[in-house]
Amino acid sequence: MEIKIIKINNMRALLLLLSFVCCTSVLYGQIFDPKVKAKRAAENRVNNRIDQGIDKGLNKVEEGIGNIFKKKSKNSNNDEGTSKQSSSGNKGSNGGGSSSSGNDDFSVSGKFDFVPGEKVIVVEDFSQDALGDFPAKWNTNGSGELVRLGDQSSKFLKTSSEVVFYPEFVKKLPENFTVEFDLVASPNFSFYNGFFIVGFTSEPNVGANWRLFKRFGNRAEPKANVEVAFHPTSAGGQKGRTVFHSFGGGKEIIKNDAEQSVFKSMGRDLFAHVSIWRQKGRVRVYLNDVKIWDIPRALNDGAVINSIYFRNDGSGKDDQAFFISNLRVAVGAPDTRNKLITEGKFVTTGILFDVNSDKIKPESYGVLKEIANVLQENESVKVKIVGHTDSDGDDASNLALSKRRAESVKRTLVSKFGISESRMVTDGKGESEPVSPNNTPEGKANNRRVEFIKM
Numbered sequence: 001m002e003i004k005i006i007k008i009n010n011m012r013a014l015l016l017l018l019s020f021v022c023c024t025s026v027l028y029g030q031i032f033d034p035k036v037k038a039k040r041a042a043e044n045r046v047n048n049r050i051d052q053g054i055d056k057g058l059n060k061v062e063e064g065i066g067n068i069f070k071k072k073s074k075n076s077n078n079d080e081g082t083s084k085q086s087s088s089g090n091k092g093s094n095g096g097g098s099s100s101s102g103n104d105d106f107s108v109s110g111k112f113d114f115v116p117g118e119k120v121i122v123v124e125d126f127s128q129d130a131l132g133d134f135p136a137k138w139n140t141n142g143s144g145e146l147v148r149l150g151d152q153s154s155k156f157l158k159t160s161s162e163v164v165f166y167p168e169f170v171k172k173l174p175e176n177f178t179v180e181f182d183l184v185a186s187p188n189f190s191f192y193n194g195f196f197i198v199g200f201t202s203e204p205n206v207g208a209n210w211r212l213f214k215r216f217g218n219r220a221e222p223k224a225n226v227e228v229a230f231h232p233t234s235a236g237g238q239k240g241r242t243v244f245h246s247f248g249g250g251k252e253i254i255k256n257d258a259e260q261s262v263f264k265s266m267g268r269d270l271f272a273h274v275s276i277w278r279q280k281g282r283v284r285v286y287l288n289d290v291k292i293w294d295i296p297r298a299l300n301d302g303a304v305i306n307s308i309y310f311r312n313d314g315s316g317k318d319d320q321a322f323f324i325s326n327l328r329v330a331v332g333a334p335d336t337r338n339k340l341i342t343e344g345k346f347v348t349t350g351i352l353f354d355v356n357s358d359k360i361k362p363e364s365y366g367v368l369k370e371i372a373n374v375l376q377e378n379e380s381v382k383v384k385i386v387g388h389t390d391s392d393g394d395d396a397s398n399l400a401l402s403k404r405r406a407e408s409v410k411r412t413l414v415s416k417f418g419i420s421e422s423r424m425v426t427d428g429k430g431e432s433e434p435v436s437p438n439n440t441p442e443g444k445a446n447n448r449r450v451e452f453i454k455m
Contacts, residue, residue: 112289114275114366116178116350117330122170123441124327126155140165141210149184149323156184156323159312161194164213166206166309167327173200173305175280176333180363183263184323185232185270185314194313195229195243196322198276204306215313224248224303227311228276228285228293232265240264244285244293248300262287273363278305279333289362328445336370341378344454346371351409351450358404360412368409371452372417385409386451387428390444395430402428409450425455 126146129135134144135157142163146155159165183196199213202224211217229243239259246253263272275286283298284291299305308329314322330349340346350367353360360368375381387402387409406426413419436443 112286112291112365113369114178114277114284114286114291114363115334115336115370116180116275116277116328116367117176118332118334118347118349120328120330120349120442120445122167122327122329123445124167125325125441126157127441129155131155137167137169138165139168139207141207141214147323152325154182154325156182156325158321158323159310161315162215162313164206164210164309164311166307168207170308170329171204171306173278173308173329174331175278177278177305177329177331179274179276179308180326180328181274181324182326183230183272183274185263185265186319186321187265187268187270189232189265189270189320190315191233191235191237193231193315193320195231195241196314196324197227197229197311198274199225199227199309199311200278200305201225201307201309202304206307206309213309213311215311221250222247223250224299224305226283226298226305230260230263230272230274230287232263232270234259234264238264238266242285242287242292244283244295244298246283246295246298248303253300254295254298258292260287260290260292262290262292275363289365334367334370337374337377340371340374340383340452340454341381346374346452347449348452349446349449353405353408356401358401358408360408368412368417372413372419375413375419375423376417382423382425382455384451384453384455385424385426386453387426388433388447388449388451389431390447391431391434391438392444395432399428399430399432402430404428406450 124135124137126135128137129146131146131148133146134140135146138157140159140163142160142165144157144159144163144165147158149156157165179198179200181198185196194215201213202222203209203212206213212221225247227243227245229241229245231241234241239261240263241257242260243255243257245255263269272287277284277286278299281297281299281301281303283293283295285293310324312322314320334348334350336346348367351360351364375383385406387404387406389398389402391398403426406428410421410424410426413424414421431438431447434443434447435449436446438444438447
């Protein structure tokens with residue numbers, strides 16, 4: 001019996017050996033067969049051309065977006081380009097810093113009345129996440145990845161089409177809050193692609209019921225819901241489009257659509273800074289310095305808003321995409337007049353500066369206008385303007401920068417709003433008087449502030 005088993009095993013070994021020899025002979029022949037070799041070389045050439053074509057196409061998209069940023073940087077009031085640079089453009093890690101001779105190009109529409117909330121609670125520039133990843137503190141029912149756009153320092157989130165995504169760390173918002181973010185669209189964005197939407201809902205957890213917020217979901221079901229949509233191409237191709245849609249108590253409150261001239265494919269104005277301001281039932285929406293919606297009763301009285309979400313109904317193609325970055329959420333209704341005149345001090349994080357500079361960003365216009373109005377109405381009041389930074393960088397540089405920024409605010413109030421120079425003095429405290437810990441982006445944003453103290 002043992003002999004038979006040995007024979008069978010030997011037969012199996014022999015069969016395996018014969019199979020190996022046959023396969024090796026065929027493979028050997030294919031490797032050195034001139035016809036096979038020529039065929040494979042041709043296939044490799046075709047594959048290389050395809051890869052080169054894909055790379056070329058992606059490079060064109062990146063180049064196109066880069067050109068958008070270059071154009072924006074050239075024509076805007078931002079030395080650092082269009083990125084808000086860590087959401088406030090106002091970091092304290094500024095070394096010696098650059099000094100502007102004033103804000104001679106600080107020209108924003110007088111109708112721009114956006115004033116951000118008093119306390120910053122969210123700063124998101126995706127700095128903690130790796131390129132190619134979906135941000136760890138966000139959630140989605142689809143997919144997305146972080147990318148670089150042109151020479152921007154901030155990472156941008158690019159998402160797939162028809163997906164919902166949201167920051168999980170935004171849990172509850174008060175009756176008065178502001179939301180800001182940067183929005184970019186790919187060049188040549190097609191009219192037939194969908195909108196980019198930002199929404200606000202009473203639902204505390206968007207991910208618990210995705211169907212309420214997807215493209216064809218039942219968005220009337222939440223107790224309160226507001227959506228604002230943006231598209232860079234109108235039917236005529238000359239302008240962009242926008243839609244405002246709100247619900248309350250399971251019923252539609254308002255829905256309207258309009259053209260807008262700020263975020264549009266024609267002229268390659270495909271970058272926009274979006275600012276949204278909720279004051280109880282009222283909702284204002286701005287694209288750059290232009291107010292595109294001002295709805296007095298967008299929400300019912302006492303409506304609760306807990307979460308923020310975004311929806312991308314656009315194309316999923318690489319050359320037809322939406323990108324967002326630099327989310328900033330602040331809470332509290334500014335009360336400039338009462339705090340300055342009655343309480344004797346008004347503090348704001350809404351005056352923003354270019355990184356490593358005392359040059360004021362255009363989105364600061366609304367805050368400066370509010371302060372100027374108070375000073376114009378109270379001609380006997382004099383103020384001390386005090387600048388503050390976060391703790392990044394060395395103490396001496398931050399101190400110098402805070403003083404220059406206070407001076408820059410004074411110059412702007414004189415040159416743009418006609419406030420007498422004799423009514424204002426300036427000072428800077430650098431990083432020496434923090435109001436929040438400097439170990440989070442939100443804490444740093446609150447420390448980068450300007451104080452107006454009644455004298």
